[in-house]
Amino acid sequence: MRLLYLLVVGILSVILAAIAVFGEGLVRTHGGDLLVVIWLYALIRLVTMMPKALAAVLTLIVAFGIEFGQVIDLAGQLGLGEGRGARLALGNTYDPLDLxxxxxxxxxxFILDRALSSAR
Incomplete structure (x- = not known):
C-alpha cells in the first residue's frame, strides 16, 4: 500500500506543478485545491502509520488553517509576503469555495483509500 501512496504523491506532484505553471481559471484555483489535499493526504499516509480517518482530519485541519491564514495575510505576517514559493504554498486570497x-x-x-484497502 505504501507504494501506492508514493505513486500518488509522485503523480500529483507533477500535475500540481503543471497546474501552477500552466493552469488558468477553475483548474488552477479549485481543481488545484482539490488535488493538493489528496496529495497531502497521500503524503501523510506514506510517511506515517496514522489511521485513515485521522489522516483525513489532519489534512483538513492543515488545509483549512492555511485558508484561514489568508484572511490575516499569514505569509505577510511571517515576513514571507514577497516570496513566490510562500505565496504558492500559503496562498494570498481567501475563498470560501476553497474550503x-x-x-x-x-x-x-479517504473513500478511495478505504475502497482500495478493502479490495486487497
Whole structure:
C-alpha cells in the first residue's frame, strides 16, 4: 500500500506543478485545491502509520488553517509576503469555495483509500 501512496504523491506532484505553471481559471484555483489535499493526504499516509480517518482530519485541519491564514495575510505576517514559493504554498486570497474543494478532495481521498484497502 505504501507504494501506492508514493505513486500518488509522485503523480500529483507533477500535475500540481503543471497546474501552477500552466493552469488558468477553475483548474488552477479549485481543481488545484482539490488535488493538493489528496496529495497531502497521500503524503501523510506514506510517511506515517496514522489511521485513515485521522489522516483525513489532519489534512483538513492543515488545509483549512492555511485558508484561514489568508484572511490575516499569514505569509505577510511571517515576513514571507514577497516570496513566490510562500505565496504558492500559503496562498494570498481567501475563498470560501476553497474550503468546499478541500472537503471534497479529502473525502475523495479517504473513500478511495478505504475502497482500495478493502479490495486487497
Amino acid at each position: 468546499v474543494a478541500y472537503t471534497l478532495g479529502v473525502g475523495l481521498a
